[in-house]
Amino acid sequence: MKLLSHIGRYLQMLGGMFAKPENMRVYGKEFFHQCNEIGIGSMWIVIIISLFLGAVTTVQTAYQLISPLVAKYVIAQIIRDSSFLELSPTIVCIVLAGVIGSKIASELGNMRVSEQIDALEIMGINSKTFLIMPKILAAFIVIPSLVILSMFLTVWGGYMAGTMTGIITDAQFHQGLIKDFLTFNIVFGIIKAFTFAFIITSISAYFGYNVQGGSLEIGRASTTSVIVSCVLILFADYGLAALLLTK
Amino acid sequence: MIKVNNISKSFGDKKVLQDVSCEFQSGKVNLIIGTSGSGKTVFMKCLIGLYAADAGEILYSGVNFGQMDDKDRKDIRQQIGMLFQGSALFDSMTVEQNIMFPLDMFTKQSITDKRKRVNEVLARVNLVDANKKYPSEISGGMKKRVALARAIVLNPKYLFCDEPNSGLDPQTSLVIDKLITEITKENNITTVVNTHDMNTVLESGDHIVYLHQGLKEWEGNNKDIIHSTNQRLNDFIFASQFMKDAKAKQMEEEMKKRV
Numbered sequence: 001m002k003l004l005s006h007i008g009r010y011l012q013m014l015g016g017m018f019a020k021p022e023n024m025r026v027y028g029k030e031f032f033h034q035c036n037e038i039g040i041g042s043m044w045i046v047i048i049i050s051l052f053l054g055a056v057t058t059v060q061t062a063y064q065l066i067s068p069l070v071a072k073y074v075i076a077q078i079i080r081d082s083s084f085l086e087l088s089p090t091i092v093c094i095v096l097a098g099v100i101g102s103k104i105a106s107e108l109g110n111m112r113v114s115e116q117i118d119a120l121e122i123m124g125i126n127s128k129t130f131l132i133m134p135k136i137l138a139a140f141i142v143i144p145s146l147v148i149l150s151m152f153l154t155v156w157g158g159y160m161a162g163t164m165t166g167i168i169t170d171a172q173f174h175q176g177l178i179k180d181f182l183t184f185n186i187v188f189g190i191i192k193a194f195t196f197a198f199i200i201t202s203i204s205a206y207f208g209y210n211v212q213g214g215s216l217e218i219g220r221a222s223t224t225s226v227i228v229s230c231v232l233i234l235f236a237d238y239g240l241a242a243l244l245l246t247k
Numbered sequence: 248m249i250k251v252n253n254i255s256k257s258f259g260d261k262k263v264l265q266d267v268s269c270e271f272q273s274g275k276v277n278l279i280i281g282t283s284g285s286g287k288t289v290f291m292k293c294l295i296g297l298y299a300a301d302a303g304e305i306l307y308s309g310v311n312f313g314q315m316d317d318k319d320r321k322d323i324r325q326q327i328g329m330l331f332q333g334s335a336l337f338d339s340m341t342v343e344q345n346i347m348f349p350l351d352m353f354t355k356q357s358i359t360d361k362r363k364r365v366n367e368v369l370a371r372v373n374l375v376d377a378n379k380k381y382p383s384e385i386s387g388g389m390k391k392r393v394a395l396a397r398a399i400v401l402n403p404k405y406l407f408c409d410e411p412n413s414g415l416d417p418q419t420s421l422v423i424d425k426l427i428t429e430i431t432k433e434n435n436i437t438t439v440v441n442t443h444d445m446n447t448v449l450e451s452g453d454h455i456v457y458l459h460q461g462l463k464e465w466e467g468n469n470k471d472i473i474h475s476t477n478q479r480l481n482d483f484i485f486a487s488q489f490m491k492d493a494k495a496k497q498m499e500e501e502m503k504k505r506v
Contacts, residue, residue, distance in 0.1 A: 023352050114333055118329075122295055
């Protein structure tokens with residue numbers, strides 16, 4: 001019953017978000033502000049995670065490929081495909097659910113508790129449109145961009161770890177990168193990034209927007225939003241894989 | 248003018264407002280007073296449309312607020328200024344940006360005109376050189392004045408103040424009360440203040456509505472309140488010995504004058 005109530009209120013919030021902006025210029029400014037907040041604020045963690053994910057994948061793949069019958073370039077193929085299909089979109093978005101999700105939930109929660117959302121409503125501003133819509137639109141631009149950046153950095157991290165430790169040669173790595181390359185894998189990763197971007201921002205906005213109480217409840221909302229976002233990302237991850245990758 | 252006809256509001260089984268009717272005149276400071284839990288805040292939230300009343304009607308200059316469509320409701324809200332208990336300033340914006348926000352949203356004025364208007368209202372609330380400061384860098388009294396400046400920047404017809412003196416020292420409270428009264432008279436605004444500050448009641452109460460357990464118990468002004476025979480109101484207003492003595496002294500002086 002409680003779950004149904006949450007779903008209903010979540011859908012109501014999304015429905016209430018679609019209204020004509022009172023002033024496009026102010027909304028545009030808010031959109032760019034959110035792009036900066038979400039993008040620049042999370043870029044460094046994405047860079048660090050991606051480089052290490054690539055490096056670790058290279059070392060662990062090489063460790064498991066003990067058969068002399070398997071060519072070395074397969075390591076590069078595995079890094080490429082696991083990065084495009086899973087590591088960059090899913091792992092990075094789970095990290096972003098923590099970084100961006102908790103920030104959005106606590107920001108909106110604080111605005112609710114300190115009556116800033118009421119102040120917007122009293123001014124005649126649709127608070128859902130003004131506060132949530134720019135965040136979701138910004139995430140649609142920024143999160144897929146971060147995922148694309150992560151895809152390249154993961155492969156580069158793998159290349160650096162592989163060539164510097166002598167696991168794989170430069171030529172073998174390049175051979176593996178281009179062999180049986182499917183553009184669809186990148187498209188699939190980007191589709192996942194869009195889906196996860198929507199989940200992260202809308203779920204955290206829902207929990208933050210509906211906070212009731214004080215600082216303790218803001219903290220709870222922030223934690224709940226991260227947990228729910230992560231679980232939904234994993235559900236969506238499986239759903240999209242089953243839908244788009246099964247033949 | 249705001250007219251309230253028989254409004255009621257319940258949360259579950261709890262009746263918070265029961266059949267409350269009153270009229271708030273323009274150019275007057277109208278006070279809603281009552282003990283904690285008497286329904287003051289819910290009453291104010293019904294007036295500004297944050298809560299929908301279960302029954303009754305609220306008329307803004309004769310137009311029923313509850314029956315307005317979204318567009319009309321938005322239009323009327325642009326004529327409302329609100330001073331919140333905790334000021335409700337946007338943390339991420341400077342004082343100037345906070346006050347300029349309604350102008351950015353609803354006017355097409357140039358940046359020079361908007362800056363000029365911001366400086367005008369800041370001067371009106373006796374706050375200068377605070378334009379570039381953030382809410383976290385100013386005192387509670389200054390926050391209230393910035394919030395008041397933001398509330399009046401669009402020249403509202405209606406001004407609502409939710410406990411404007413909470414958390415302020417008595418001297419700053421008097422400054423805020425004086426500002427609210429002056430701005431109300433100067434611009435002929437219909438001002439509704441939710442308070443339990445006795446200084447405000449006795450100094451600024453042009454019209455007072457006393458609520459007790461969701462019912463309107465008494466209505467009058469700051470002159471009438473001294474002579475009120477309503478026991479609950481007297482217990483509320485003259486709760487301290489100091490206030491009781493002050494009332495006795497006032498009554499004695501009036502008696503002497505009559506004799």
